Amino acid sequence: MVIxxxxxxxxxxxxxxxxxxxxxxxxxxxxxxxxxxxxxWSAVWISLALIFNYGIYVFLGKExxxxxxxxxxxxxxxxxxxxxxxxxxxxxxxxxxxxxxxVLFWGILGALVMRAIFxxxxxxxxxxxxxxxxxxGALLIFTGIKMLFHKEENIxxxxxxxxxxxxxxxxxxxxxxxxxxxVRLNGRTVATPLFIVLLMVEFTDLIxxxxxxxxxxxxxxxxxxxxxxxxxxxxxxxxxxxxxAGITKYFYYLKYGLSAILVFVGIKMTIVDFxxxxxxxxxxxxxxxxxxxxxxxxxxxxxxxxx
Numbered sequence: 525m526v527i528x529x530x531x532x533x534x535x536x537x538x539x540x541x542x543x544x545x546x547x548x549x550x551x552x553x554x555x556x557x558x559x560x561x562x563x564x565w566s567a568v569w570i571s572l573a574l575i576f577n578y579g580i581y582v583f584l585g586k587e588x589x590x591x592x593x594x595x596x597x598x599x600x601x602x603x604x605x606x607x608x609x610x611x612x613x614x615x616x617x618x619x620x621x622x623x624x625x626x627v628l629f630w631g632i633l634g635a636l637v638m639r640a641i642f643x644x645x646x647x648x649x650x651x652x653x654x655x656x657x658x659x660x661g662a663l664l665i666f667t668g669i670k671m672l673f674h675k676e677e678n679i680x681x682x683x684x685x686x687x688x689x690x691x692x693x694x695x696x697x698x699x700x701x702x703x704x705x706x707v708r709l710n711g712r713t714v715a716t717p718l719f720i721v722l723l724m725v726e727f728t729d730l731i732x733x734x735x736x737x738x739x740x741x742x743x744x745x746x747x748x749x750x751x752x753x754x755x756x757x758x759x760x761x762x763x764x765x766x767x768x769a770g771i772t773k774y775f776y777y778l779k780y781g782l783s784a785i786l787v788f789v790g791i792k793m794t795i796v797d798f799x800x801x802x803x804x805x806x807x808x809x810x811x812x813x814x815x816x817x818x819x820x821x822x823x824x825x826x827x828x829x830x831x
Contacts, residue, residue, distance in 0.1 A: 531748065539755055543633065557625055562766035569760030576756065580749075587803060591744040594807040595753035598743065598789065601814050602736045602782060603761050604775075609728045610765055617721050623703040627718065628762040630705075631725035638730055639754050642737045647747050657793055660738035664790030671783040686727045687720055696720060739786060742793035743806060777824075781817025785810055 573596055581589035614624055649656050690696075695714040701707045705719040740750050788809060792801045 528748075535748075535752060535755075539636075539759070542759065543629075557621070557766040559767060562763050565763035566760060566767050569756065569763055573756040573760070576752065588746065588749060590803045590807055591746065591749050592753050594803060594810060595740045595743050595749060596757055597807070597810055597814065598739050598785065599736055599754050599757035600760070601785060601810075602732065602739065603757050604764070604768075604778065604782075606728060606732055606761065607765050607768060610725065613721055613724050613728075617717055619718065619721055623718060625762060625766075626703050627722050627725060628765060631722055631729065632758050632761060634726045635729040635733075635758055636755060638726075639733055639737070639758065640751060642733050643747060643750050643754065646737050646741050647745055647750070650741060650745060657741075657796060660741060661790045661793030663734075664738055664742070664786045664793065666790075668783045668786030668790060671779055671786065686723055690715070690720075690723060738793070739789045742789040742796075743803065775818065775821045777817045777821045781813050784813045784817075788813070 577589055577592050577596070580592050610628070613619075614627075619627065646660075650660075695712065696719075697707065697709060697714045697716055699716075700718065701716045703718065704716055705722060706713055706715055708714075736754075737750075740753065744750060789806075792806065795801075
């Protein structure tokens with residue numbers, strides 16, 4: 525128990541240190557994130573995840589290491605879907621590229637807190653009520669099938685329930701104020717449109733968490749493995765956004781790959797009491813699906829109108 529607590533404290537301390545280092549040192553001033561910088565940061569986060577994975581292999585064993593890697597790949601691949609929404613949000617609100625990093629930073633910080641709540645609640649529910657695993661599995665299968673037929677919809681923030689509620693209780697200015705979320709106008713504090721973008725980012729992640737958390741619960745019920753794989757996937761999401769923002773539209777078949785992954789882990793979850801799919805097999809299937817969807821997207825590009 526002492527060792528477990530020590531590991532948790534060290535990991536959370538590391539995450540907080542990296543967040544402070546990120547915003548307080550490397551991105552203290554708002555600036556446009558170039559592709560080169562984004563690729564470097566993407567490489568840093570992926571390298572840190574792999575180093576951490578090796579540490580799990582050394583201290584917790586091979587099975588836990590494979591669980592972490594599989595969970596990381598699942599969460600990373602599903603998080604790519606978030607990028608499409610972020611692109612639409614920033615385009616709709618015409619957010620200056622210099623301010624996008626700040627929005628994503630605070631959005632992802634909030635996402636970490638929400639994911640932690642979801643993870644602990646999910647693990648506790650499954651441990652106490654085992655039958656809930658079938659509900660999670662069915663939810664994943666349904667979501668995977670629905671993704672195949674889902675079409676992009678125009679973003680209308682005024683229809684978002686969170687935004688509507690916020691505007692009822694807090695004044696919002698129509699004018700941009702740089703990278704500020706709140707400003708003082710006529711003696712009172714008002715929110716800026718940039719804060720509305722942040723609310724939309726948080727709401728989007730809340731929706732995606734409903735799918736991603738059950739997906740990783742199908743791989744492992746180890747709270748630390750689930751949380752750490754989620755953290756590394758989310759922390760690298762900002763860099764991934766700036767690295768891929770200009771080319772995500774060309775990943776035509778990615779949604780089919782993500783759909784297949786959700787259906788696979790959903791089936792894996794629903795049959796767990798009859799047949800437990802080996803974790804290595806899960807890793808190979810998920811990685812294979814992801815690679816095939818990306819490769820096919822590159823080799824057989826199609827017009828956006830056809831998808």
